[in-house]
Amino acid sequence: MKIVEVRHPLVQHKLGLLRRADNSTKSFRELSAEVATLLTYEATADLETEDAEVAGWAGRVHVRRIKGRKITLVPILRAGLGMLPGVLELIPAAKVSVVGIRRDEASLQAMPYYENLVGDMQDRTALILDPMLATGGTLVATVDMLKAAGATRIKGLFLVAAPEGLRTIEAAHPDIEIYTAAIDQRLNEKGYILPGLGDAGDKIFGTRAD
Numbered sequence: 492m493k494i495v496e497v498r499h500p501l502v503q504h505k506l507g508l509l510r511r512a513d514n515s516t517k518s519f520r521e522l523s524a525e526v527a528t529l530l531t532y533e534a535t536a537d538l539e540t541e542d543a544e545v546a547g548w549a550g551r552v553h554v555r556r557i558k559g560r561k562i563t564l565v566p567i568l569r570a571g572l573g574m575l576p577g578v579l580e581l582i583p584a585a586k587v588s589v590v591g592i593r594r595d596e597a598s599l600q601a602m603p604y605y606e607n608l609v610g611d612m613q614d615r616t617a618l619i620l621d622p623m624l625a626t627g628g629t630l631v632a633t634v635d636m637l638k639a640a641g642a643t644r645i646k647g648l649f650l651v652a653a654p655e656g657l658r659t660i661e662a663a664h665p666d667i668e669i670y671t672a673a674i675d676q677r678l679n680e681k682g683y684i685l686p687g688l689g690d691a692g693d694k695i696f697g698t699r700a701d
């Protein structure tokens with residue numbers, strides 16, 4: 492499975508800021524979106540392009556443009572919404588397919604509760620957005636959903652990923668690609684990533700002070 496840990500200095504610097512426990516909701520949101528923009532740049536590096544011509548200031552000019560297959564962004568509610576503005580900075584016309592999955596805090600099982608996907612999923616690259624890949628249950632459920640709707644080309648963008656979750660997704664869906672700012676050490680007994688970011692959904696929405 493293709494797993495890319497993005498080591499770019501800007502990504503690593505911003506991730507370092509995100510890890511601070513004293514971030515305000517505003518800074519956590521801004522940094523999440525900024526790292527998401529940089530992950531998008533990496534994850535779209537292999538998009539196919541084609542020749543085209545446009546009317547330039549000195550006549551016709553040869554240019555390149557993105558070809559064929561289009562993209563749908565797939566933010567996973569809730570926390571994935573925190574990455575969406577950053578990704579839309581680079582792909583402002585992308586259609587958005589929303590998936591709602593909540594992790595049961597006791598069993599750590601992924602509980603799907605909402606699905607609203609674009610109709611032509613088979614013609615698009617799906618870019619899943621979620622800050623945290625922990626046990627991997629949420630990602631496996633999302634990829635199951637996307638494949639059932641016809642998706643064949645799927646990439647996931649995460650701020651932080653745990654080795655346990657990477658192993659789980661590799662066993663279930665080795666054909667997808669993962670882009671993350673960090674592969675962290677491990678999960679704690681409650682399924683939180685260490686050193687991680689804490690509860691990303693709560694930090695993005697300001698629902699609990701850590």
Ligand SMILES: O=P(O)(O)OC[C@H]1O[C@H](OP(=O)(O)OP(=O)(O)O)[C@H](O)[C@@H]1O
Pocket residue numbers: 567568569570571592593594595599601621622623624625626627628629630656682691692693
């Ligand atoms: O890899 P897993 O072990 O499945 O865990 C990861 C999921 O947990 C968090 O969502 P959460 O359930 O807290 O929902 P929220 O975004 O509404 O806070 C996170 O945003 C991922 O979606």
Ligand SMILES: O=c1cc[nH]c(=O)[nH]1
Pocket residue numbers: 623625682683684685687688689690691692
């Ligand atoms: O570390 C974790 C794991 C799951 N969800 C989070 O928000 N943080």
Ligand SMILES: [Mg+2]
Pocket residue numbers: 570690691692693
């Ligand atoms: Mg949460």
